[in-house]
Amino acid sequence: MKSVRFISSVAVLALTVSAHGQSTDYKFTIARKDFPATKTSSDVPVKVTVSVPLPMxxxxxxxxxxxxxxNTVQGRVTMNAPAPFDLEVxxxxxxxxxxxAPASVTVKAGETSTAFTVTTPVSKMVVGGADNLISIYGNYGVTKHADLTILAPVSFDRMVxxxxxxxxxxxxxxxRLHPLAETYIQNMQEDKTHNVAPTSDQYFLGRLDLSQTTAEQVFEKDKPGNVHRFLSPFAMLGNAFTRRYVPQGFANMVVMDRDLKKENYYFNFVRQEFLGEIRCIVVDVQPREHAPKGLFTGRMWVEDKDFNVVRFNGTYTNGSNYDSYLHFDxxxxxxxxxxxLPSYVYSEESDRKRSRPPFKMSRFKAQTRLWDYDEVHIQHQTELVDVRVENAEDHDEAIRAQAVPVEAERLWERLAEDNATDxxxxxxLLALPGPVDKVLQTVVNNLIITNKLEIAPEVRCRVLLTTPIESFTIGHTIVVSRGLLDVLPDEASLAMILSHELAHIALGHKIDTRLAFTDRFFFPDPDTFQRMSFERSSLDEQAADAKALELLNNSPYKDKLVVAGLFLKQVQERASVLPNLIxxxxxxxxxxxxxxxxxxxxAxxxxxxxxxxQVAxxxxxxxxxxxxxxxxxxxxSPKHVALLSATEKMPLEVTPFFPHLTRLPSRTLVGHAAQSTVETAEK
Structure with missing residues (x-):
């Protein structure tokens, strides 16, 4: 109900009507003659009814x-105006x-759209079926629809x-890519009771180059890195047929065939199966009778969207009696x-009867990891790019003041520390800062707080990406290797490792400040382990051990060190057979x-x-x-798996890889051929 006042023969009534999240202004002209009993300048009650339609x-x-x-497709219903209340479409x-598709979806009050999922069943049709065109209908006020084509499988031959x-x-x-490639090998031996355990090990780390043949710049600690070029996983040394592994043999295993050709192979459909979240077509691959030597033979898994090979398992055919190719996954x-892109390779030889004169095949297990593909992005993480500071004024007295000698020394040491970690x-070699660092930092903080330590600048934690188990300090940065984090059995064991490094910092053991000069890092990457060292003297190590025991005795981990002690005993027991891991x-x-x-x-x-x-x-x-x-x-966050026997403990040992494969979202719509899959094989 509104009121108007007549000043003249007419009056104007202005209204603002709000509905469905929108506002509209209205004006009504009212004649005085329609209200004969009304006096001039008197208020007249007027009832106005406005009908506003619901959105459609x-x-x-x-x-x-x-x-x-x-597969599934995401759908969306969109209204022509915001919903005044929850609307069911x-x-x-x-x-x-x-x-x-769901029988209905709800557009929430105040919103204009909502999503839903269309699910299509796995096709049971044989190769060569027809595509199906379907329509998805929606109704609220009016009916709208969208069409969807469900594609039939392509032929197996087209998939190949x-x-x-x-x-x-x-x-x-x-x-075009040059990732780091790390291979760790454990030679195995079976005893009289059929238990298999490591007897020796080997280790390679290098930057992979597949631009021509397989080459690898090897990081070595004792002598300058060099480029090996071998096509076999073994090299002949001297006149005797002594066998040793070389990195290229394992690096080759990231490539199924440099020039994959249909005429060189038989391809046989096996089945479909999931690897993680990826549905794959499983295909057996065998060289034809007159194909060249050295071709892949085994099985491949092909993801069913773009038909990329995501896994292959087998070996290469031998070129001569003295070339031995290994089995790999x-x-x-x-x-x-x-x-x-290649990420993991597991290799193994365990056939006791397999041999080729004049020597017998070694029994071994090996892991190869590849990383550092995005070199440019990683390098730019710590670089200062296009930073401008305009009209900056410093009002902090402490910042304006020149550093006193103690501060200057700390800043100089921190500069050396930052140069080294960068x-x-x-x-x-060093992981980008992330959540694992924070886990380590939490344990370090527990030790600092319970021991009432005052340390400046603050302690930081980082992770070295290599397998050999080690920890060290770079100034006030504690570094723990990925391999060591992998094998530690519990948090108390981690606290034990970190306490030793924190002790070095608390005792004031310094970083070599020659690293404060950036020209110290102008050397080839493979020379890193020769040019950089953070090894402490035996006296510093003894002092750090004593201080670490003090830190642990005052910490929450004091009564939880039994497993940590077992871990140290396990390391000591296997040090003689796994020297490259230690x-x-x-x-x-x-x-x-x-x-x-x-x-x-x-002790x-x-x-x-x-x-x-007892898991040490x-x-x-x-x-x-x-x-x-x-x-x-x-x-x-691994699933808990109950051990069925002591042989399943495998402390510090190499095991196969079974990563959980996932697919990154595509930036563009994939076409018909790229989306098609195979349900069965053509005969």
Whole structure:
């Protein structure tokens, strides 16, 4: 109800009507003659009724016009105005047997749209079926629809053609990239009771170059790095047929075939299966009778969107009686939309009867990891690019004041520390700062607070991305290797490792400040382990051990060090057979056959026993997940698996890889051929 006052023969009534989140202004002209009993300048009550229509369905849209059966498409209903209250839009699929959508969706009050999912069943049709066109209908006030094509499978022969195309594109792509490649090998031996354990080990780290043949710039600690070029995993030394591993043999395992050709192979469909979240077509691959030697033979897994090979498992055919190719299981990860690159290779030989004169095949297990693909992005993480400071005024008296000698010394040491960590990060050896660092920092803070330590500048934690188990300090930065984090059995064991490094910092053990000069880092990457060292003297190590025991005794971990002691005993027990795992790149060894770090903790622990319920150390790869593209790491949340026997403990040992594959979202709509999949093989 509104009121108007007549000043003359007419009056104007102005109204603002709000509905559905929108406002509209209205004006009404009212004549005085319609109110004969009303006096001039008197208020007249007027009743105004305005009818405002409800919003209607404006459109239905789909995220893709077509999809392979078994996949989903995202849909969206959009209204022509915001909903005044929750509105229920009815949905239907025609024909309903081909796809499923919810019977209705709700557009929330104040919103104009909402999403829904269309699910299509896995096609049961044989190769060569027809595409199906369906319509998704929606109704609210009016009816709208969107069409969706459910694509039939392509032929197996066409799929093989696409795989070959994608492999050629993969080879062109990998030639431009130079990731770090690390291989760790454990030679195994079976005893009389059929228990298999490591007897020796080998280790390689280098930057991979696949531009021509397989070459690798090897990082070595004792002599200058050099480039090996071998096509076989073994090299002949001298006149005797002595066998040793070379890095290129394992690096080759990231490539199935440099020139994959249809005429060289038989391709046989096996089945479909999931690797993680990726549905794959499994295909057996065998060289034809008259194909060249050295070709791949085994099995490949092809993801069903773009037909990239995501895994291949087998070996290469031998070229002569003296060439021995190893069996391997090679995995790729989706590191960029549509791009799958090598990430893990597991290799193993365990056939006791396999031999070739004049020598017998070694029994071994090996892990190869690849990372540091995105070199440019990683290097720029710590660079200052296009920074401008205009009209800056410093009002902080402390900042304006010149640093006193103690401050200047601390700043100089911090500069050396930052230069070293920046360099290690730029060449791919140090992980980017992330959540794992924060976990380490929490344990360090527990030690600092409970011991009432005052340390300046603050302590930082970083992770070295290599397998050998080591920890060291770079100034006030504690560095722990990925391999060490993998095998530590519990938090108290981690606290023990960190307490030793924190002790170095608390005792004032300095960094070599020659690293404050950036020209000290102008050397080739493979020379890093020769040019950089953070090894402490034996006296410093002894002092750090004593201080670490004090820190642990005042910490929450005081009564939880039994397993930590067992870990040290396990390291000491296997130091003689796994010297390359125990041997550090940049710091001091954790232990050896005759001595071990924090010996009193080890001495207080019970004896190692071959029992299921005593786990002194985990297997390699148990805790840390590494993103090969960005060098970022995260702690895995592994499922608890009950051990059935003591042989399943495998402390400090190499085990196979089974990564959980996922697909990055695509930036563009994938076409018909790229989306198609194979349900069965052509005969």
């Amino acid at each position: 369905l404006n459109s239905i849209s789909l995220s893709a016009p077509s999809v392979v059966g078994g 009815s949905l239907a699929v025609d024909p309903p047997s081909v796809a499923k 053609d696409r795989v070959i195309q994608r492999e050629h594109a993969f080879i062109d792509n990998i030639k 090679s995995w790729r990860a989706n590191m960029q939309p549509g791009t799958w 360099h290690l990060q730029k060449i791919g 041997r550090p790149h940049l710091g001091n060894p954790l232990g050896g056959k005759s001595a071990v770090r924090l010996a009193p903790v080890a 207080a622990a019970p004896q190692l026993e071959n029992k299921v319920d 150390a985990l297997s390699l790869g148990a805790r840390i997940n590494l993103d090969p593209w960005s060098n970022q790491i995260e702690l895995m």
